[in-house]
Each structure stands twice: as structure tokens, then as C-alpha cells.
Amino acid sequence: METSVINAGTYTKHMNLTYKTNGYKIKDVLDYSYTIKKAPLTITAQSCTREEGEDNPEFQFDYDGFVNNLNSAAL
Numbered sequence: 001m002e003t004s005v006i007n008a009g010t011y012t013k014h015m016n017l018t019y020k021t022n023g024y025k026i027k028d029v030l031d032y033s034y035t036i037k038k039a040p041l042t043i044t045a046q047s048c049t050r051e052e053g054e055d056n057p058e059f060q061f062d063y064d065g066f067v068n069n070l071n072s073a074a075l
Contacts, residue, residue, distance in 0.1 A: 008038040041065040 019026050029058040046060040063072055 008036050010035045039065055039067045 007010060010033055015032075016031060017026075018027075019067040021044045042064045044062045044064075046062060048057045048059065050057055061072070066072075066074070
């Protein structure tokens, strides 16, 4: 069973199992749920300076914590 999940949330899976034990064929159903929590994302402004009277510089940021090949474009 392969599962591909990219979003945080609670998921429920349903499995039908068949196995043999002591000469008997057993069929069983298994339902289970699991929760994927949101990953923490840290955004830090880079240091910058300006002289009095100058326009403010464009702020630059560092990002830490993106998952699933996401980047700042996802914001």
C-alpha cells in the first residue's frame, strides 16, 4: 500500500487483510487514522542599513522549514 500525502491534516485508511493461521483463512478489516502536523516555518529578515535621507532598502528574507519541494513562491 502506497500513500502520498502532501497536506497536514487527519487521514483515515481502510485495509482488507487476509491471512492463514492454524489452517484457517482469516479475513480482517483494519481502519486506522493518523495526523500529520504542520511543519514549522521560520522567516528571518536579513540585516541591512541605510544612510539618513536614503530610501529604505528592499528587505530580503531567509526561510527555513519548507517541505515537499515548496519554496517562498508558495507564500
